[in-house]
Amino acid sequence: MFITTPPVAPAPWKPALPAVLSLTAGYVDTAGFLALQGLFTAHVTGNFVTLGAALVIGATGAVAKLLALPMFCVVIVLTRLLSYRLPSLGLPVLRTLLVLTLVLLIVSAALAIGLGPFPNGDHATALITGMTLVSAMAIQNAVHRIHLAAAPPTTLMTGTTTQIMIDVADTLRGLAPDARAATRARLRRMAISVVAFAAGCAAAALLYATITVWCFLIPPVLAGYAVYLDAPER
Numbered sequence: 001m002f003i004t005t006p007p008v009a010p011a012p013w014k015p016a017l018p019a020v021l022s023l024t025a026g027y028v029d030t031a032g033f034l035a036l037q038g039l040f041t042a043h044v045t046g047n048f049v050t051l052g053a054a055l056v057i058g059a060t061g062a063v064a065k066l067l068a069l070p071m072f073c074v075v076i077v078l079t080r081l082l083s084y085r086l087p088s089l090g091l092p093v094l095r096t097l098l099v100l101t102l103v104l105l106i107v108s109a110a111l112a113i114g115l116g117p118f119p120n121g122d123h124a125t126a127l128i129t130g131m132t133l134v135s136a137m138a139i140q141n142a143v144h145r146i147h148l149a150a151a152p153p154t155t156l157m158t159g160t161t162t163q164i165m166i167d168v169a170d171t172l173r174g175l176a177p178d179a180r181a182a183t184r185a186r187l188r189r190m191a192i193s194v195v196a197f198a199a200g201c202a203a204a205a206l207l208y209a210t211i212t213v214w215c216f217l218i219p220p221v222l223a224g225y226a227v228y229l230d231a232p233e234r
Contacts, residue, residue, distance in 0.1 A: 017229045018151035018189075019196045021140055024222040025155040026200025028105070031215050032133050034208045035112060037061035037121030041133040042140075042155040044072045061121025064130045071131050075138035083146055094147045095230045097139055102223040104136035109216040116213035136219075152193040160190045 025042045032041035037060050040046040047065040054062045079097065086093045111129040118126035137155060144154050152160045167187050175183055207215035 014229045017226060018144075018148055018154055019192050020222060020226045020229060021144070021148075021154040022152075022193045022196040023200040024219055024226065025137060025140060026197035027204040027222065028133060028137060028200075028219050029155070030201040030204035031208055031219070032130065034205065035116060035213055035216075036064060036118055036126055036130045036133075039064045039068065039121060039130045041068070041130065042137040044068045044134060044137075060119075060123075061126075063122040064127055067127065067131060068134050071134050072138045072141075075135045076142050079139050079142040080146070083142075092230075094143065095227065097143050097147075098223070098227045098230055101136050101139045101143070102220060102227055104132055104139070105219040105223045108132045108136060109220055112213045112216040136223075152190045154193065154197070157194050157197050160194055164190050164194070 029040055029042040032039055038050045038054065039061055040050065047068045051062055051065040054060070054065065079100075083093050083097065086096050108129060111125070111132060115125040115129060118129065120126060121130075141155055144151065148154075164187060167183050167190075171180070171183060171187075203218070204215060207218065
């Protein structure tokens with residue numbers, strides 16, 4: 001006998017939330033890449049490329065890159081199952097998942113500052129820190145797919161950039177009035193996402209170059225602001 005569970009209805013969200021999440025993802029991905037010997041913590045499929053490079057040149061971090069995708073997948077499944085359970089506990093799904101992301105980023109910051117730097121990406125301390133960051137970004141990815149599907153992706157910019165260029169080409173060619181308004185609105189949302197992600201990357205690179213692992217104090221601040229944005233109107 002199969003037990004059917006009704007799908008979780010997407011919660012309303014403020015327009016600024018996807019931009020903050022994009023900023024966070026760009027920052028975390030860049031900081032993790034620099035601190036953890038080339039580990040992508042948000043764009044985990046990119047680790048296939050860096051894994052090949054690590055194996056060829058003999059760099060560390062191969063184990064972390066192998067573990068990242070399975071860890072990411074497991075956390076996504078657990079997050080989805082949790083999202084079905086939360087309403088019966090009287091907890092808001094989107095806000096709870098954002099809080100879980102915040103908690104994992106706080107733990108990640110404590111691990112990075114307390115255990116880093118990480119000259120060996122395959123050392124236990126680097127693996128624990130890296131997988132905690134991967135888990136945080138996995139929850140953020142699940143949040144986007146479950147609750148922010150109408151917004152541009154917050155952790156992967158390739159598809160968004162492709163759509164921006166398609167819309168630019170269509171605009172240059174000429175659009176009907178009704179299509180023009182919808183295309184411009186989509187362009188604006190996607191451009192904000194790409195700019196926010198790029199700003200996160202730039203900020204992480206700059207701060208890691210100056211304060212090394214202490215730069216991991218920033219993601220919890222950004223995640224805390226995301227939680228604040230989802231707070232009920234008073």
